[in-house]
């Protein structure tokens with residue numbers, strides 16, 4: 001018995017850290033058998049349209065029809081508002097509080113770190129987000145794979161793995177090698193730091209030419225690019241052909257115009273990330289660049305995020321995509337960003353909602369499979385208690401979550417895991 005006790009935690013530890021010596025492929029769980037009919041009253045199609053009394057048929061994890069015949073398992077959501085599962089294009093699932101309630105660091109025991117990231121994934125899914133891009137840490141890969149291949153509960157995850165950073169002196173070969181190594185490591189996209197953190201000055205790191213090298217190489221290896229950018233780095237990234245531009249704080253209307261003209265997705269955050277940092281300041285302070293001065297800058301400049309977001313959503317033809325930059329303390333509350341968009345950027349509730357469906361699906365290159373209630377699309381379906389077009393706080397009341405045809409949440413009942 002003594003020996004067995006020793007072996008079990010060791011195996012779990014190896015699995016948690018991805019260091020298991022031998023990999024035996026496990027077949028992915030099949031989609032649920034049989035067909036499901038979801039009865040709806042009021043539904044939003046994810047592209048700005050409304051549906052009345054649709055009967056959504058789901059078979060093999062996909063939507064087959066909006067006019068299903070009676071039969072199979074019936075889920076009655078007629079008293080709720082039904083819409084496609086939301087997509088958050090920028091989160092940090094690895095970020096979590098440790099057992100002492102402080103932001104976890106590399107010294108956290110691996111098993112606790114694994115539970116932290118798994119917990120963040122679960123909270124995010126329960127908040128109605130069925131797909132996320134988690135952009136910044138290698139631990140996102142085992143999480144992505146466990147959800148995709150083993151039926152582990154969580155949102156569909158796309159990851160950049162570790163982001164790429166450097167300075168104006170980083171040579172071309174190093175930039176190209178960095179992109180290729182992310183590709184080889186299994187990244188779904190490339191994340192680039194074009195500006196230092198807002199907490200340490202928001203100053204430019206790479207030049208426009210370096211950004212072009214990075215984003216061109218990403219395209220060459222078949223990956224999308226996402227750039228963390230402030231000030232004029234927004235227009236530099238857009239001219240360099242990068243695809244999605246994050247934050248954009250301190251940008252001017254001219255920078256936004258350049259990004260729109262280039263067809264880049266713009267991804268401001270106004271409703272959750274900074275508010276969460278400030279509310280949990282004591283949990284973050286003292287780690288990395290989480291300093292009193294850095295927090296004060298975020299607090300002081302939050303109104304500038306509102307201004308940039310307002311500019312972006314009101315610039316004709318802009319593609320302003322939904323993202324939260326959620327870190328520890330914010331997972332599961334991603335929908336606060338919808339309220340921020342309407343309150344602080346004067347975006348319409350419908351446009352804000354569509355930014356997490358159709359616009360986000362296009363941004364992540366999955367426009368044909370996600371973000372819409374229509375035959376052929378993934379059965380990622382959520383329901384809200386209330387009509388968000390009349391009372392946007394309904395986004396906080398997610399009562400039903402289905403991802404890929406699997407029900408994970410239903411009216412607060414015990415979550416069903418396969």
Ligand SMILES: [Zn+2]
Pocket residue numbers: 090091092325
């Ligand atoms: Zn981020």
